[in-house]
Amino acid sequence: MTTRGAEGALASVVASDPADGEWVRLLSTPGPGHVEALQRLHELLLRAARQQVSRMQPALSAIGRVRQDDIVNQAADEAMVSLLGKLSTFEGRSRFSTWAYKFGILQAAVEVNRNLWRHRDIPLDAVVEPLSTGASPEQYAEATDFSRAVGMAIEQALTDHQRRVALALLVDDVPIDVLAERLGTSRNALYKTLHDARTRLRAHLTATGFLPAALTPELTR
Amino acid sequence: MTNRRLRLTPEMADKLTLDAEPWLSCDDCFHLVDQYVESLLSGKDDSPAMRAHLRGCSACHDEAASLLVLAAADLGTDPAEALQRLTR
Numbered sequence: 404m405t406t407r408g409a410e411g412a413l414a415s416v417v418a419s420d421p422a423d424g425e426w427v428r429l430l431s432t433p434g435p436g437h438v439e440a441l442q443r444l445h446e447l448l449l450r451a452a453r454q455q456v457s458r459m460q461p462a463l464s465a466i467g468r469v470r471q472d473d474i475v476n477q478a479a480d481e482a483m484v485s486l487l488g489k490l491s492t493f494e495g496r497s498r499f500s501t502w503a504y505k506f507g508i509l510q511a512a513v514e515v516n517r518n519l520w521r522h523r524d525i526p527l528d529a530v531v532e533p534l535s536t537g538a539s540p541e542q543y544a545e546a547t548d549f550s551r552a553v554g555m556a557i558e559q560a561l562t563d564h565q566r567r568v569a570l571a572l573l574v575d576d577v578p579i580d581v582l583a584e585r586l587g588t589s590r591n592a593l594y595k596t597l598h599d600a601r602t603r604l605r606a607h608l609t610a611t612g613f614l615p616a617a618l619t620p621e622l623t624r
Numbered sequence: 625m626t627n628r629r630l631r632l633t634p635e636m637a638d639k640l641t642l643d644a645e646p647w648l649s650c651d652d653c654f655h656l657v658d659q660y661v662e663s664l665l666s667g668k669d670d671s672p673a674m675r676a677h678l679r680g681c682s683a684c685h686d687e688a689a690s691l692l693v694l695a696a697a698d699l700g701t702d703p704a705e706a707l708q709r710l711t712r
Contacts, residue, residue, distance in 0.1 A: 497695075512683065
């Protein structure tokens with residue numbers, strides 16, 4: 404189906420979507436309306452995947468249109484499986500369509516980044532060399548001091564794992580799901596590592612006078 | 625073997641030292657994000673933990689922005705103001 408055709412079909416489907424409370428019953432119970440509900444859900448997920456791929460478009464110039472369509476379809480299919488496995492967790496706190504979209508968006512983002520980084524190495528051996536830029540000599544000096552202090556805090560306050568993860572995510576801009584896949588872990592676990600690293604850096608910078616004490620959360624470990 | 629030397633800009637230093645408290649995990653963010661974007665679209669922003677997480681996790685933030693645009697379209701609402709609240 405072409406993109407325009409799919410959007411047209413979706414518009415007519417959305418108009419006749421089940422009520423939020425009906426979705427779960429129709430999707431989980433074979434019988435009248437079950438197949439149609441599955442089809443409508445897949446169209447919602449295609450829409451979500453297409454929106455996310457479109458949002459990531461500037462990074463996608465190296466990937467052709469056909470491959471992008473493949474990514475959208477693959478993401479919608481995988482999101483469908485994931486969503487149906489979690490159908491019982493829909494609590495009606497939002498519209499069903501909003502709840503469903505997030506599965507398609509997540510899967511599309513993961514697929515796009517996986518494609519973009521498929522043939523790229525992720526070196527985890529970096530050390531920090533501070534560099535600063537500022538508009539005025541005063542700002543330049545301040546930025547230099549703070550950047551240098553952060554660089555020293557990275558070397559002194561973080562574990563090797565925290566340093567590698569923080570630099571890969573925030574300096575080398577490696578997508579978190581790509582890094583998680585390479586390291587055999589999860590987005591959740593990497594974000595926790597990053598959060599702990601930030602906490603340690605802030606505590607170290609507070610102790611050395613580069614951050615005000617009142618703004619620093621307590622160390623969690 | 626020599627380690628690769630990274631140049632740390634002031635923007636990178638700010639991202640590395642960002643205060644993302646109170647803590648919220650990516651899994652919890654995924655669980656709550658549909659409700660959160662709908663509350664943003666209705667003019668409310670009553671979750672400091674979601675706000676902090678989306679400030680600290682660029683992947684979750686990017687996905688929340690996509691979700692907000694889709695939810696706004698379904699509601700027939702302009703997403704611009706809510707997007708601004710999401711990114712501040």
